Structures are given as C-alpha cells and as structure tokens.
Amino acid sequence: MKGAWIFFVALALRPQIRRLVLSLPMNPKTKFKCLHCRAIHISEPRNRGRQRYCPEPECRRASKASSQRQWTRRPENENYFRGDENTERVRQWRKAHPGYWRKKKPEGKDALQETCDGQAPVTQIIAQARAPDALQDICFLQPALLVGLISIVTGHALQEDIAASTRSFLTRGEDILRMTPRGPEFRQP
Numbered sequence: 289m290k291g292a293w294i295f296f297v298a299l300a301l302r303p304q305i306r307r308l309v310l311s312l313p314m315n316p317k318t319k320f321k322c323l324h325c326r327a328i329h330i331s332e333p334r335n336r337g338r339q340r341y342c343p344e345p346e347c348r349r350a351s352k353a354s355s356q357r358q359w360t361r362r363p364e365n366e367n368y369f370r371g372d373e374n375t376e377r378v379r380q381w382r383k384a385h386p387g388y389w390r391k392k393k394p395e396g397k398d399a400l401q402e403t404c405d406g407q408a409p410v411t412q413i414i415a416q417a418r419a420p421d422a423l424q425d426i427c428f429l430q431p432a433l434l435v436g437l438i439s440i441v442t443g444h445a446l447q448e449d450i451a452a453s454t455r456s457f458l459t460r461g462e463d464i465l466r467m468t469p470r471g472p473e474f475r476q477p
Contacts, residue, residue, distance in 0.1 A: 324350035
C-alpha cells in the first residue's frame with residue numbers, strides 16, 4: 289500500500305519535478321589532454337571522462353595503435369593470430385566467406401532508373417551576347433541598373449523620391465544636350 293501512495297504522490301508532483309530537472313544546469317564541458325599531441329581539448333559530450341585522444345588524424349592513428357597493443361597484451365588474446373589452431377580457424381572462416389576480400393562488381397540489373405542511350409552532341413555556334421556600346425542603349429535595356437544607380441547617388445530608396453530625382457536628372461540632361469558650343473553659355477567674358 290505504501291508503494292502505491294508514493295506512486296500517486298510522484299504522479300501528482302510530476303510537472304514540478306520536471307520543471308526542476310529542466311532548470312538544472314547541464315554538466316560543464318570537460319577538458320582533457322591528448323596523450324599523443326599533448327594539447328588540451330574539450331571532450332565530446334558522449335565521451336566525457338573517457339576520451340584520451342583528440343580527433344586529429346595523427347592522434348587517431350596513435351589511439352588505434354595503443355588500443356591494439358592493449359588488446360594483444362591480454363592473456364586470452366596473446367596467441368590469437370598464431371598457432372595451428374588459429375590458422376585453422378582462419379581457414380574455416382575463409383571457406384565460409386568466399387570472395388570476402390575481392391572487389392565486388394556493380395550489377396546493372398537492379399538500377400533504379402532505366403539506362404538512357406547517349407546522344408551525339410550537336411555543335412552549334414552560339415553568338416555571344418554583347419552589351420550595346422551606347423550608354424542610352426544600356427540604360428534602356430536595363431532599367432533596374434538605372435534605378436539602382438540613382439538610388440545610390442541620391443541615397444533614396446523610395447520610388448517617389450527616385451522618380452523626383454529622375455525627373456530632375458532628366459531635365460538637367462536635356463538642358464546639357466541642348467547646349468551648343470557656340471551658344472551664349474560658352475562665351476568667354
């Protein structure tokens with residue numbers, strides 16, 4: 289009866305316990321010194337307290353060599369690769385697994401797609417698109433360029449402000465184009 293009571297109390301307090309557990313800080317990251325390169329690293333979260341080597345390729349090779357040395361030093365593994373008994377064990381395994389070391393040929397029968405016969409390439413001379421040389425042709429063909437340029441020059445981003453600036457630029461440009469070198473604007477005093 290006592291166990292049932294504890295169960296119901298735990299069930300009733302479940303949200304409070306959950307909030308308490310979730311509010312606890314996680315374990316701080318632990319550091320370790322790599323046995324090969326002697327540098328200090330932060331351990332992987334799942335290997336906290338057990339990691340001895342960093343993930344650098346040279347250190348991983350040293351880790352593998354160290355673990356192999358430890359494995360072969362155990363008394364039960366001492367003669368694992370030696371003797372008539374182990375040689376026979378390897379022969380039996382090879383007989384049970386023929387072609388294990390051979391490279392497997394890819395089979396085309398289980399393809400997810402049907403094979404498609406290649407087509408001969410058709411040679412075409414493609415004319416390279418070349419931008420027109422005249423400024424008015426470039427501006428006419430690329431209004432976004434003109435709007436962006438006006439926006440950068442004036443510092444305005446609203447269409448109304450850009451339109452007002454464009455009208456003033458247009459009138460000024462028309463005035464410049466109407467000038468003649470022999471006109472009154474070019475007379476020297």
